[in-house]
Amino acid sequence: MEATDAARALLAAIVADHGPVLLILSGGCCDGTAPMCYPEGEFLLAPDDLRIGAVDGAAVYLPAGLAPLWQGGLTLDAVPGRGGGVFSLDNGREAHFVARSAVCLKP
Template identity: 50%
Template sequence: MDKVSEDRVRATPAARQLLDEIIADHGPVLFHQSGGCCDGSSPMCYPRGDFMIGDRDVLLGTIGETPFYIGAAQYEVWKHTELTIDAVNGRGGMFSLDNGRERRFLVRSDICAIPGKD
């Protein structure tokens, strides 16, 4: 598993509030962004011991004490971005802990400086 040298993920106050509610109900959690279709295109929130982090998953950073991982293929697409996790009205991913809360996590991205580009 790779680690990015700097923290590349942050959260809005709405996302932190939803995350705090989920942690109060389930204990420590983690995020995983796979970039797949359907539910995989949203950041998924799992109990920390229930999701197996793969050797090629990249740890982008943390939101408080909550780690945020991204699949290697998705990282290659998003490696020049900084991610902001937000919470919006709607249903979470089928297996994500935000499901059923009428709010869900959403990723917003901003392009960062690209090394070697002026």
Template identity: 50%
Template sequence: MHAVPRASPPPQVTATPAALALLARLQARHGPVLFHQSGGCCDGSSPMCYPVGDFIVGDRDVRLGEIGGAGVYISPSQFEYWKHTQLIIDVVPGRGGMFSLENGEGVRFLVRSRLFTDEEFAALAEAGRV
């Protein structure tokens, strides 16, 4: 009898080509960066992009993964709310968050999402990711 191969857990965060292109420009200008999704007031609904070292990631913050070489973190309360979804970092016209590096670029990062399938969520659970 052959064992059924287990599904690999899907990435919890991905990015569109437009987001990766903007990210590369910001990294060229500012060096290593990270994203944080807090869910707080004001700019909290957008992922904020900071130079590494300018934002202290909290002990309880969850690392979702990496896009374009940048770590992506989320507050525990937001993770609990969004753990059933894959976050997709995108770029849209507009003004970036007050402290986010894309401010002044004429575009801003935006989180889109899609629900994980039951199989994907089970693979994440088995891997201890949710």
């Protein structure tokens, strides 16, 4: 699990405002694998959610079924603009989280 400086800065700002958080790549219908950020203890993890690492103390999870897709490694990044995750704590900020993987890069 890696993170860019931009992701670490966004995460630090969110933690300063909300306290400890977790991140999950849910694979859901609306935001797909966009990393979603929630207050620690307020998001109910599924029984098959796997902890794949942590970024500056924030645990990162994904469903077990998605694990093979991210075997090449995962980098948490943040990019300018508002994300679509209305429930994620990065919503309403001038940057949002994205997941990057060498497996998903175009040649």
